[in-house]
Amino acid sequence: MKIRFHKENIMDIQAEIEPLFVMHRDEGTAFDLTKYPPDTDWKMYKKLCDLGLYRLYTARTPKGTLVGYVGFTINTFMRGASYTIAMNDMTFLHKIARGKGVGYKMIAFAVEDVEQEVDCVSLSMKMGTPHELMIKRLGFRSGDMVYYKEM
Numbered sequence: 001m002k003i004r005f006h007k008e009n010i011m012d013i014q015a016e017i018e019p020l021f022v023m024h025r026d027e028g029t030a031f032d033l034t035k036y037p038p039d040t041d042w043k044m045y046k047k048l049c050d051l052g053l054y055r056l057y058t059a060r061t062p063k064g065t066l067v068g069y070v071g072f073t074i075n076t077f078m079r080g081a082s083y084t085i086a087m088n089d090m091t092f093l094h095k096i097a098r099g100k101g102v103g104y105k106m107i108a109f110a111v112e113d114v115e116q117e118v119d120c121v122s123l124s125m126k127m128g129t130p131h132e133l134m135i136k137r138l139g140f141r142s143g144d145m146v147y148y149k150e151m
Helices: 010-027 042-050 102-114 132-137
Strands: 004-008 054-060 066-077 080-093 120-122
Touching (some): 004 010, 004 102, 010 054, 042 054, 054 080, 066 102, 080 102
Antiparallel strands (some): 054 066
16 A cells, blocks of 8 residues: 655644544543543644644555544744754554554655754654564653643
C-alpha cells in the first residue's frame, strides 16, 4: 500500500477525520474517554487554525482515503517567550496501515515540516506501545513523565 503524506487544514476535513477520532478514542488514551460521547471541540480547532497555531499532517491511500494523522499546536514556551514549541495534540494510524513503516514515515514527514518553524517538537505516545525505538530514530529523547488523575 503506497501512502501519501500531506499537510492539511483540520477544518477542511472535519467529517472525514471524525470517524478516525472515534477509533482513536476507542483504542484508549491516557484518559478514559469512552465514558463520554465523542464531542470534538471544533471551535477551539478553528480558533487555533485562524491564529496559525495548529498543524495537521495526514496519511492517505492512493485513492485519498484518510488513514492517519499527526497534529501539533504551536506556541511559545511560557517561561521563555522567544522559544517556540510544537506540542503533539494527537497521533493515530488506522490498523490497516500499521506494521508497514507508515507510522514512522508519517511522523517523520510531520516533524520535518513543523521543525522548520519551531525550536522544539514534543511528541507524546501511549505508554506500553512499541514506539520508543521509532521515536529515538527520529532524533527524539525522552523528557518529562506525565501523570494523570481523573476525577
